[in-house]
Each structure stands twice: as structure tokens, then as C-alpha cells.
Amino acid sequence: MNILCVDDSATLRKIVSMSLGPLGHTVAEAENGKAALAALAAGVPDLIVLDVNMPEMGGVEFLEERGKNPAWKAVPVIVLTTQDEAPLREKIRALGASGFLAKPFQKDQLVAAIQGLGKA
Numbered sequence: 154m155n156i157l158c159v160d161d162s163a164t165l166r167k168i169v170s171m172s173l174g175p176l177g178h179t180v181a182e183a184e185n186g187k188a189a190l191a192a193l194a195a196g197v198p199d200l201i202v203l204d205v206n207m208p209e210m211g212g213v214e215f216l217e218e219r220g221k222n223p224a225w226k227a228v229p230v231i232v233l234t235t236q237d238e239a240p241l242r243e244k245i246r247a248l249g250a251s252g253f254l255a256k257p258f259q260k261d262q263l264v265a266a267i268q269g270l271g272k273a
């Protein structure tokens with residue numbers, strides 16, 4: 154499936170890409186929420202893997218914007234959170250996130266999170 158990975162860390166994006174690419178997924182990258190919205194406007198992916206803390210536009214604001222477009226809102230989102238961001242989870246879930254993955258994560262945990270959506 155087509156996956157959009159949104160994270161300001163190039164290293165994290167590379168980890169996601171290298172974890173999921175060999176499984177047959179195509180991973181596009183965006184460095185913040187703004188870039189992710191531009192990517193959605195160009196083509197709607199099957200899944201979004203989303204960081205919370207990013208410059209320009211963070212994950213919460215991105216989810217708010219995503220929610221304004223029904224086609225975008227239908228795309229499942231796995232949110233990558235640090236321990237510090239745990240208090241934000243309720244808000245993030247209310248904005249329609251499908252699942253969470255705590256950083257740092259192992260490749261197997263990422264794959265399991267995606268499989269848990271019934272999409273892979």
C-alpha cells in the first residue's frame with residue numbers, strides 16, 4: 154500500500170521507509186504537517202504514519218486540517234509518540250488517529266501496528 158510518513162527526523166523517515174519498503178509498501182515522506190497536507194492534495198495514501206512534534210505544523214494541527222476533508226479523514230493514521238506526549242493521546246484519538254506507536258520502536262512493532270489496522 155501507499156504510505157505517507159510524516160516526521161521532521163530524516164533518520165526516522167528512513168527507518169520507516171526501510172522497514173516497510175521491503176514488505177512491498179511504497180513510502181512517501183513529508184517533513185512536517187504542511188508538507189503532508191501538500192502530499193495529500195497531490196494524492197491520498199492508504200495510511201499515514203505521523204509524528205507529533207514537528208516545526209511549521211505538528212501532528213495535532215495536521216490531524217485537525219485532515220479532518221476537514223472527508224477523503225483525507227478516511228485515511229488511517231498511526232501516530233508516533235514519545236513518553237512526554239502521552240497526555241496528548243486522548244486529544245489525538247479524538248481527532249481520529251487509528252493507533253499509537255511509542256518511540257523508540259522496533260521494526261516488528263511498526264509492522265504489527267499496521268497489521269493491526271487490518272490493512273496489511
Ligand SMILES: [Mg+2]
Binds near residue numbers: 161204
Ligand atoms: Mg519530531
